[in-house]
Amino acid sequence: MITINNSIIHLRNTHISYILEVLDQKYILQRYIGKPLRHYHKSPMTYYKRGYNTEHDVSIENASFDDLPFLYPQLGHGDYRIPAIEVEAHHQRYCELLLKEVHVLDEKKTLSGLPSLKSHGRSETLEVVYEDKHIGLEVSQYITIYEDLGVLSFSASFRSCKEDLILYNTQSVSLELPSQDYQVMTMYGLHAKEGNIQLSALNTGIFQIESTRGSSSPQMHPFAALISGSDIYAMHFIYSGNYCCKIQKDSFGKVRMQMGLHPSMNNWHLHKGEEFYTPEVVVNYSSTGLEGMRMNFHELYRHHLLPQSQELPPILLNTWEAMYYDVSLEKIEEQAKLASKLGIELLVLDDGWFRKENNSHNSMGDWKCNTSKLPGGIQKAAELVKSYGLKFGLWFEPEAISKNSDLYINHPDYALSVDGYEPTLGRHEYLLDLSREDVQNYLIHMLDSYLSTGLIDYIKWDMNRPMSDVCSHISQYSTEVAHRYMLGLYHVLDVITSRYPDVLFEGCSSGGARFDPGILCYMQQNWASDNTDALNRSVIQDSFSLLYPQSVIGAHISAVPNHQTGRITSLETRYDIAKLFNLGYELDLTKCTDDELDDIKKQIQEYKTIRKETLNGELHALECDENHLGWEVVSLDRKTVYVVIMTRFYNPLTAQKYFKLTYLDEDSDYLECHTQEIYGGDELQHMGLCVPLEYGDFKTYTFILKKV
Numbered sequence: 217m218i219t220i221n222n223s224i225i226h227l228r229n230t231h232i233s234y235i236l237e238v239l240d241q242k243y244i245l246q247r248y249i250g251k252p253l254r255h256y257h258k259s260p261m262t263y264y265k266r267g268y269n270t271e272h273d274v275s276i277e278n279a280s281f282d283d284l285p286f287l288y289p290q291l292g293h294g295d296y297r298i299p300a301i302e303v304e305a306h307h308q309r310y311c312e313l314l315l316k317e318v319h320v321l322d323e324k325k326t327l328s329g330l331p332s333l334k335s336h337g338r339s340e341t342l343e344v345v346y347e348d349k350h351i352g353l354e355v356s357q358y359i360t361i362y363e364d365l366g367v368l369s370f371s372a373s374f375r376s377c378k379e380d381l382i383l384y385n386t387q388s389v390s391l392e393l394p395s396q397d398y399q400v401m402t403m404y405g406l407h408a409k410e411g412n413i414q415l416s417a418l419n420t421g422i423f424q425i426e427s428t429r430g431s432s433s434p435q436m437h438p439f440a441a442l443i444s445g446s447d448i449y450a451m452h453f454i455y456s457g458n459y460c461c462k463i464q465k466d467s468f469g470k471v472r473m474q475m476g477l478h479p480s481m482n483n484w485h486l487h488k489g490e491e492f493y494t495p496e497v498v499v500n501y502s503s504t505g506l507e508g509m510r511m512n513f514h515e516l517y518r519h520h521l522l523p524q525s526q527e528l529p530p531i532l533l534n535t536w537e538a539m540y541y542d543v544s545l546e547k548i549e550e551q552a553k554l555a556s557k558l559g560i561e562l563l564v565l566d567d568g569w570f571r572k573e574n575n576s577h578n579s580m581g582d583w584k585c586n587t588s589k590l591p592g593g594i595q596k597a598a599e600l601v602k603s604y605g606l607k608f609g610l611w612f613e614p615e616a617i618s619k620n621s622d623l624y625i626n627h628p629d630y631a632l633s634v635d636g637y638e639p640t641l642g643r644h645e646y647l648l649d650l651s652r653e654d655v656q657n658y659l660i661h662m663l664d665s666y667l668s669t670g671l672i673d674y675i676k677w678d679m680n681r682p683m684s685d686v687c688s689h690i691s692q693y694s695t696e697v698a699h700r701y702m703l704g705l706y707h708v709l710d711v712i713t714s715r716y717p718d719v720l721f722e723g724c725s726s727g728g729a730r731f732d733p734g735i736l737c738y739m740q741q742n743w744a745s746d747n748t749d750a751l752n753r754s755v756i757q758d759s760f761s762l763l764y765p766q767s768v769i770g771a772h773i774s775a776v777p778n779h780q781t782g783r784i785t786s787l788e789t790r791y792d793i794a795k796l797f798n799l800g801y802e803l804d805l806t807k808c809t810d811d812e813l814d815d816i817k818k819q820i821q822e823y824k825t826i827r828k829e830t831l832n833g834e835l836h837a838l839e840c841d842e843n844h845l846g847w848e849v850v851s852l853d854r855k856t857v858y859v860v861i862m863t864r865f866y867n868p869l870t871a872q873k874y875f876k877l878t879y880l881d882e883d884s885d886y887l888e889c890h891t892q893e894i895y896g897g898d899e900l901q902h903m904g905l906c907v908p909l910e911y912g913d914f915k916t917y918t919f920i921l922k923k924v
C-alpha cells in the first residue's frame with residue numbers, strides 16, 4: 217500500500233491515492249489526493265514568479281514558499297498561509313523543521329494516552345521525521361492507510377532533545393487541495409437539537425469551526441467536509457475536547473485544510489527528553505459522494521475503532537422520563553415486571569438513585585446510594601431487576617462534583633477552579649480536575665466498587681456541563697489543563713473498560729454534546745440527543761449516521777406529548793424512526809394503555825428478528841425533498857433490504873412520491889414481504905417505491921424486500 221520510489225512516496229489502495237514528493241531532500245510536498253492512480257510520473261509543474269514575496273534556494277524555478285503544498289507547514293518561512301506548527305524557543309516563535317528520514321512501519325504507531333484507530337494487520341503507516349537541529353526539536357508525522365477504504369489517518373509526535381520548548385500550535389493534519397470550487401459541509405447544533413447539516417460556499421479567506429467548551433460539543437461537531445461534484449474530502453477528529461478546523465482558500469484559489477487541537481486552548485510546555493502526541497484525524501476521501509463517505513466512516517469505525525463485541529445491543533428501558541429523580545424500589549419493580557413481559561432485555565436506572573433530594577442540586581461526586589429511596593442499595597435494585605430476567609444498568613456522571621458534596625467539602629482542590637475566584641456552576645455542579653492522578657484514581661476506585669460486584673451489566677456515562685475555570689491546583693501551566701483533563705478521562709475509561717470488558721458502556725453528554733470518535737474508542741454506543749421527539753430525531757439520527765454506524769446511535773421511544781417538544785406522534789411513527797438504530801424505550805410503562813403495551817410487545821418481537829441485519833448492514837439515506845426522509849439498510853449478504861420513509865407534513869399540493877433505492881442488484885427481483893408484490897432491482901433503483909398521500913403529519917412507511 218505504501219511505495220517509495222526515489223523522491224516519490226505513494227500511499228495507494230483500491231479507493232485512494234495520496235502522493236508525496238521529497239524536494240531537495242529537505243521538504244515534503246503534497247502532490248495528489250483522490251481516486252487511485254496506477255503510477256505517478258511526476259507531471260511537470262510550472263510556477264510563475266510572484267511579486268511581493270520571499271526567495272528560497274530550491275530546485276523548482278520561481279517557486280515560492282507561499283505556493284508550495286507543504287505536508288506540514290510552519291510559521292515564519294515565507295509561507296503566509298495558516299501554519300500547522302508553531303513552536304517557541306529562546307522566547308522566539310520560530311522553528312525550521314527539515315526532513316530527516318522516512319520510514320514505512322509494519323505496525324501502526326500507538327499514541328500514548330490517546331484513543332486511536334486500531335490496525336488489526338490491515339494497514340500500513342508512513343513515518344516522516346523532521347528535525348530542527350538548532351533548538352533540538354524532532355517531529356514525526358504518522359500517516360496510515362487502510363485496506364479497501366478511502367481513508368487515511370494522521371497524527372504527530374514532538375520530541376525535545378536539547379532544551380525546553382513551548383508548543384503553541386500542533387495541528388494533526390494539513391491537507392493541500394487543488395484550485396476549484398468547493399462547498400463546505402459542517403454539523404452544528406445545541407442541546408436537544410444536535411446534528412444540523414450546513415452547506416456553504418468556500419470563499420477566499422479562512423473558514424473556521426471550533427469548540428472551546430472542553431468537549432467536542434453539540435455546537436460544532438469535530439467534522440468538516442469539502443465537496444466538489446462527487447468528490448468529498450472530509451476530516452473527523454478522534455478526540456473529545458477543544459479542537460479547531462481551519463480551511464483557507466488563498467488568492468489563487470488553492471485550498472489548505474487543517475484539523476487538530478485548538479491552538480489558543482492548548483499551549484504545551486515540552487521539557488527536554490519529553491514527547492507530545494497529537495490526537496488522530498481521519499481524512500476520508502470519497503469519489504461517490506456522501507454515500508461513499510458514509511460507507512468509509514462506518515466500515516472504518518466498525519472494524520478499527522469501536523470496542524469489539526459478539527453480542528447485539530440489548531433493547532433497554534431507561535427510567536429517566538418515567539421517574540426523573542424520584543426513584544424507588546416499588547417503581548423499579550413495576551417497570552421491570554412490565555418490561556420483562558414485553559421482551560425488553562435491560563433496565564437502566566438513571567439519575568436520582570444517589571440524590572439526597574429529587575433535583576440536580578446535590579450529592580454529585582459522592583456516589584453513595586440513598587437508601588431511604590432504595591433500601592438495600594444498588595445491590596437490592598439490581599437483584600430485583602434481575603429477578604425478572606432483565607440485565608441491570610446504572611447511570612453515572614463521574615466527572616461532576618456538587619458544592620455541597622462530602623467530596624467537595626473534604627477536597628475543594630479536586631474541582632477545576634482559579635485561585636481567588638468563585639468557580640462557575642453548570643447544572644448546579646463543578647467539574648472534577650481529571651488532570652490530577654489522585655482524582656483519576658478516586659474515580660477508578662469508585663467505579664470499581666460498583667462494577668466489581670458483577671451486578672451491573674451497563675453503564676451510562678453522562679457529562680452535563682461545559683468546562684470553565686480551567687485551572688488546576690497542581691499544574692504550573694493553565695494552558696495545558698484542558699488537554700491533561702482529556703488524557704485523564706481517557707486513562708480512567710481505558711482502565712475501567714479494560715477491567716470490565718463484558719460491561720456495555722454508553723456515552724452521553726446532555727445528549728450528544730460529546731458524541732465523537734474519541735469516546736467511541738471506549739464505548740460501544742452513544743446517546744444521540746436528549747430530544748426523543750420522532751420528527752426531531754429523524755434529523756438528528758440522519759445527520760449522525762453520515763459519520764457513525766447505526767448500531768452506535770441510541771434511539772429511544774418515549775411518551776407523547778413529547779417531554780422536550782410537546783409534539784404528538786403515533787407509536788408506530790416513533791418506532792419506525794428508531795427501528796433501524798440502537799432501539800430503546802424511555803417512558804413510564806405503567807401509564808401505557810393495554811393496546812399500547814400490546815403494540816410495544818409486537819415492536820420488540822419484530823426488532824429482535826431484524827436487528828442482526830439492520831444494525832450490521834449498510835445504511836444509506838434515500839434522496840428526498842425537504843418534506844421527506846428515507847433510509848435503507850442492505851443486509852451484509854445483500855439478500856434483504858429494510859426501508860423506512862417519513863412524510864413530515866401533509867401537503868395537499870404534493871403529488872405521490874417515488875423514492876429510489878440504492879446499492880441493489882439490478883438483475884434480481886425482490887419480494888416485498890408485507891404486500892407480497894415483486895419488484896425488479898432495476899425498477900427499485902431507477903423508478904423507486906411509491907408512498908401514498910395521506911391525511912395527517914408524521915406518517916411513516918416501511919418495506920422489507922427479499923431477493924428472490
